[in-house]
Amino acid sequence: xxxxxxxxxxxxxxxxxxxxxxxxxxxxxxxxxxxxxxxxxxxxxxxxxxxxxxxxxxxxxxxxxxxxxxxxxxxxxxxxxxxxxxxxxxxxxxxxxxxxxxxxxxxxxxxxxxxxxxxxxxxxxxxxxxxxxxxxxxxxxxxxxxxxxxxxxxxxxxxxxxxxxxxxxxxxxxxxxxxxxxxxxxxxxxxxxxxxxxxxxxxxxxxxxxxxxxxxxxxxxxxxxxxxxxxxxxxxxxxxxxxxxxxxxxxxxxxxxxxxxxxxxxxxxxxxxxxxxxxxxxxxxxxxxxxxxxxxxxxxxxxxxxxxxxxxxxxxxxxxxxxxxxxxxx
Amino acid sequence: xxxxxxxxxxxxxxxxxxxxxxxxxxxxxxxxxxxxxxxxxxxxxxxxxxxxxxxxxxxxxxxxxxxxxxxxxxxxxxxxxxxxxxxxxxxxxxxxxxxxxxxxxxxxxxxxxxxxxxxxxxxxxxxxxxxxxxxxxxxxxxxxxxxxxxxxxxxxxxxxxxxxxxxxxxxxxxxxxxxxxxxxxxxxxxxxxxxxxxxxxxxxxxxxxxxxxxxxxxxxxxxxxxxxxxxxxxxxxxxxxxxxxxxxxxxxxxxxxxxxxxxxxxxxxxxxxxxxxxxxxxxxxxxxxxxxxxxxxxxxxxxxxxxxxxxxxxxxxxxxxxxxxxxxxx
Numbered sequence: 001x002x003x004x005x006x007x008x009x010x011x012x013x014x015x016x017x018x019x020x021x022x023x024x025x026x027x028x029x030x031x032x033x034x035x036x037x038x039x040x041x042x043x044x045x046x047x048x049x050x051x052x053x054x055x056x057x058x059x060x061x062x063x064x065x066x067x068x069x070x071x072x073x074x075x076x077x078x079x080x081x082x083x084x085x086x087x088x089x090x091x092x093x094x095x096x097x098x099x100x101x102x103x104x105x106x107x108x109x110x111x112x113x114x115x116x117x118x119x120x121x122x123x124x125x126x127x128x129x130x131x132x133x134x135x136x137x138x139x140x141x142x143x144x145x146x147x148x149x150x151x152x153x154x155x156x157x158x159x160x161x162x163x164x165x166x167x168x169x170x171x172x173x174x175x176x177x178x179x180x181x182x183x184x185x186x187x188x189x190x191x192x193x194x195x196x197x198x199x200x201x202x203x204x205x206x207x208x209x210x211x212x213x214x215x216x217x218x219x220x221x222x223x224x225x226x227x228x229x230x231x232x233x234x235x236x237x238x239x240x241x242x243x244x245x246x247x248x249x250x251x252x253x254x255x256x257x258x259x260x261x262x263x264x265x266x267x268x269x270x271x272x273x274x275x276x277x278x279x280x281x282x283x284x285x286x287x288x289x290x291x292x293x294x295x296x297x298x299x300x301x302x303x304x305x306x307x308x309x310x311x312x313x314x315x316x317x318x319x320x321x322x323x324x325x326x327x328x329x330x
Numbered sequence: 331x332x333x334x335x336x337x338x339x340x341x342x343x344x345x346x347x348x349x350x351x352x353x354x355x356x357x358x359x360x361x362x363x364x365x366x367x368x369x370x371x372x373x374x375x376x377x378x379x380x381x382x383x384x385x386x387x388x389x390x391x392x393x394x395x396x397x398x399x400x401x402x403x404x405x406x407x408x409x410x411x412x413x414x415x416x417x418x419x420x421x422x423x424x425x426x427x428x429x430x431x432x433x434x435x436x437x438x439x440x441x442x443x444x445x446x447x448x449x450x451x452x453x454x455x456x457x458x459x460x461x462x463x464x465x466x467x468x469x470x471x472x473x474x475x476x477x478x479x480x481x482x483x484x485x486x487x488x489x490x491x492x493x494x495x496x497x498x499x500x501x502x503x504x505x506x507x508x509x510x511x512x513x514x515x516x517x518x519x520x521x522x523x524x525x526x527x528x529x530x531x532x533x534x535x536x537x538x539x540x541x542x543x544x545x546x547x548x549x550x551x552x553x554x555x556x557x558x559x560x561x562x563x564x565x566x567x568x569x570x571x572x573x574x575x576x577x578x579x580x581x582x583x584x585x586x587x588x589x590x591x592x593x594x595x596x597x598x599x600x601x602x603x604x605x606x607x608x609x610x611x612x613x614x615x616x617x618x619x620x621x622x623x624x625x626x627x628x629x630x631x632x633x634x635x636x637x638x639x640x641x642x643x644x645x646x647x648x649x650x651x652x653x654x655x656x657x658x659x660x
Contacts, residue, residue, distance in 0.1 A: 054420075
């Protein structure tokens, strides 16, 4: 893995298994639309059996963000765990083929299979995820490469890591390493339920020093303990110098150094699958940040990358984002 | 597997691994555009490493046709071999979720992995396939279920089976069983190179009794030993009472009982990926045949199913074809 990359992401290595279904399917299977729930092997098998024909594409929140950064021309790396199996091969291939440095720890036989996220896309293009972490759940502090993290301008951590104690240790170790090297730490809240489960932990993390926070409106409100997004922004801003709140089709708001910037969403003719929208917004934003662009322009890059990914099935760009960014930046 | 289905397909069980690339990629890797070549494990690994980020979707020529038939409302079954691995699970899930009966023979550990077809889609939407047969190559006559074949109105055999002696035995056993039960046998020629390799075998197969032949123009010319598609049709018609020749955007020609019917292609606004065009044409045609429709209408159903599948990535229908067929049939 190359040292000195722009952004290193740490997260769950997952292959997405994406199928269409109607809203009744969510009700039948007790799934909360738009959420991510962890499932065990039996639960995953039950759900998979009920799902229609599917498409497999590499996913994982932070991994998607790193693929987006590479597509934009930033140097990115990913730290996460896969098993020595076919889905692990698919995940590693797709990430490297996207231009992301990925050098996962060797694993012996007999462990958990590579993780997967069973994703149901409803006709409104919303995605509902049931994730079997598998090998991803074995990520621990020993997987965090000191050199890579210390040399990366930004270390990007997905909130989903909070679901497992060892992964949270990896998260905390990486944040400390990054700060120790005078670098910045970006955190994505990932999911409303995830914020609910770990609210106090997220708050103390912000206090101890997340430099950049990505959250959607619902997540930020939950974190701020208020129904008012503006109040939530103000509340969280005290802990974190750069807060980015996404609001879907309503755009995004960036609060940087006390200044507020509202950014419009990029209109999409036909929204197909919103999987990866937040991940790719973060990619565009971080790409701008690394390039030294102003917060509003970073937000516009994020909106552009998100628009690309929601216009097709799957959570990684199909069109080279660097070309789109060049158009946007003129 | 239910007895008494309309069509049972026998073929290679494959998962498609689809990536985009430009024409230069085909040149670099010595691939003949539009063809299917068999590769060994080392060749597959070399090519996969060079390919960009990919999408995995279930494929296999006859399996695609069976999925299309199920989508149209026909009862279909598939016979083919997968390994007990993740891609085998994906293949079996997708086929069953599409409504196709599939009950593959149990396999022990240590055999070949589930087969896959590495598919490169060029900007002109043409697909070029490099197939690692894997477990599919272990298909033999013992896998042909006598009851299922004898009870199916039509047994559909893909020409690719001719690439392995044991699979060809399965092919011949199934044809004999079907005819012995007074049923019909349909054969698809699959690929120009495949016809070149096995021309005399295909001709003797037609003589010994294929009732329905599917081929595109190039394949039929190779089989007929002529550059003139009309001469090829006339030549092959002597051996086979029903010959269907597809000609891409130029439509198709059906020769049934000495009568010729020219059928127009269904226009597609944006052709994305031609993988599965022939397979789905066959599905539409066979659905009409089983329903007792006239040859021209069967051809129109084929054209409709092909149009759906080339408008998106992947070789199986995304839109329920029964709804489209209802529109077409009024």
